[in-house]
Amino acid sequence: MNKTFLAKSEVLNRKWFLFDAENKVLGRLATRIALILRGKNKPTFTPHVDTGDFVVVINAGKVHLSGRKPEHMHYNSHSGFPGGFRVRTVQEVLKKHPERVLEHAVRGMLPKTTLGRHMFKKLKVYAGADHPHGAQKPVVLP
Numbered sequence: 001m002n003k004t005f006l007a008k009s010e011v012l013n014r015k016w017f018l019f020d021a022e023n024k025v026l027g028r029l030a031t032r033i034a035l036i037l038r039g040k041n042k043p044t045f046t047p048h049v050d051t052g053d054f055v056v057v058i059n060a061g062k063v064h065l066s067g068r069k070p071e072h073m074h075y076n077s078h079s080g081f082p083g084g085f086r087v088r089t090v091q092e093v094l095k096k097h098p099e100r101v102l103e104h105a106v107r108g109m110l111p112k113t114t115l116g117r118h119m120f121k122k123l124k125v126y127a128g129a130d131h132p133h134g135a136q137k138p139v140v141l142p
Contacts, residue, residue: 061098
């Protein structure tokens with residue numbers, strides 16, 4: 001009889017991956033990143049354990065949105081005070097904080113639990129081509 005394998009987060013060997021978001025479609029890139037953050041690309045995937053790897057994304061400001069999404073897609077927020085409802089288009093967010101668009105897309109694809117929040121901390125997004133994670137020797141993925 002075979003025993004069920006359960007991964008332990010203490011003994012995992014985490015790798016670092018590097019994505020270049022230049023001219024990549026936002027949703028397709030976000031799904032690949034979420035898959036690696038969750039660890040679903042590994043044979044040792046366990047749903048209740050964080051088995052994922054670290055992901056570094058560069059050139060997040062040059063990500064491509066297909067169709068008419070740049071004009072029609074928007075983000076809502078509310079401060080909690082009367083009249084505090086705010087709507088911003090993707091174009092406005094890309095100009096001011098380009099990394100937040102990709103972070104928002106990936107966060108929506110992760111579990112909405114403490115485990116998902118832990119997975120999200122392994123995502124490092126940068127608007128430009130430079131990143132401070134060269135010492136980790138990230139593997140470049142297409």
